[in-house]
Amino acid sequence: NRAYTFHADPGFSFGEGWYLAAAALFAGLAIQIRPGAVQEVPARRFLCDAGLEGSVRPYRSRPASPKHLTHIIAEAFRADAAKAQCTLRAAFLGEESPAASLRSWIAGKVAGKPEEKVLLWVRTGNHDALRNTCFAELRQLSRLVVNAGLIPIFFGDNVPLELVPPSAVDLTLGWKEPLFQGPDMRRAQLQLFEELRCRHGLVGQMGVTTAGMDGPALLGLPTLYLTQERNVRLGKWVGAVPGYQEVVREPGYCEIIRTTLQQWQQ
Incomplete structure (x- = not known):
């Protein structure tokens, strides 16, 4: 087969x-x-x-x-x-514009926040749990984003409310909304990221290695993923897919993230 x-x-x-x-x-x-x-x-x-x-x-x-x-x-x-x-x-x-309902939903979530934004992916699944998001690290990433003058958008699995700063946008579990569970669920999710990028200042995304990030990454959204050691499969994309970056958790890795955030703003 x-x-x-x-x-x-x-x-x-x-x-x-x-x-x-x-x-x-x-x-x-x-x-x-x-x-x-x-x-x-x-x-x-x-x-x-x-x-x-x-x-x-x-x-x-x-x-x-x-x-x-x-x-x-x-x-x-x-x-x-x-x-x-x-x-x-x-x-x-495709060539069709996102549905008006999708655009309205997004606008309602990011209303009054015109600043540039960064997606922070949250992973808490049972499969390969060692790759899950560490909430202490997530808090640190969020601070780096805020200190860079950007707004974090939390996306993916659920996150404790105390980790979401007042300036942030919380879209965790947003993928469970009816908008993203219909027959066109896959295209709708990609259109969500594209709409955020084109109309609401999304400049990049970061998180642990979760395949959900790779759809928007392949479509051109600058991407930084964190890993404990070099990733054999995804490492092949570094230097090939534009804007795709791997950061190993080694001494000084937060400085790499800080520099990347500055580059995304330029």
């Missing part, structure tokens, strides 16, 4: 779908979806909208291993980063 499984169950990483769809666009890979999966309809809708309907095959056991998908993406970006990014933006975002 040479088809790669596009996971459509909430228990699997939502962001892994970005890898597979991107690699399929670049290398013509075959894709399969488990029939009856909870998010089968949104998955098929996303692939169809991305021009990958012809890549979908009947579901079979023993699918191809996805470990080298990030390598395929890195090679496409190294060959021609502008072309690769254009391909993904056209496929993932």
Whole structure:
């Protein structure tokens, strides 16, 4: 079986779908979806909208291993980063403007905060829990963002309210809103980030290694991810995907973050 499984169950990483769809666009890979999966309809809708309907095959056991998908993406970006990014933006975002309901929802969340903003991703899942967000570090990241004159936008899993400063925007668990749970849930989430970037001053994103960040990263949002040691899979994107940065938790790593925040403001 040479088809790669596009996971459509909430228990699997939502962001892994970005890898597979991107690699399929670049290398013509075959894709399969488990029939009856909870998010089968949104998955098929996303692939169809991305021009990958012809890549979908009947579901079979023993699918191809996805470990080298990030390598395929890195090679496409190294060959021609502008072309690769254009391909993904056209496929993932399409030509239609975001729905008025989405724009209204976003405007309501960031009302009265015109300053430039940074997404702070929060991960608290059960899978590979050692990679989860450390709340002490999250507080430190938030302070760095605020001290740089930027507004943090918390996004992803839930976070204790005491960690969210008064100036921040709290969009944690926002992905559970009906707006982002319909048949077009994948495109809607990417349109959320794009709308924040184009209309509300979003200049970058940072967090632990969570695949959810990689959709907007591939579409051009400057990205900094924190890791305990060099990441073999995602490290291939550093120097290939524009604005994609890996920061290992070594002495002085906060200074690297501080410098990056200054660069994002320029």
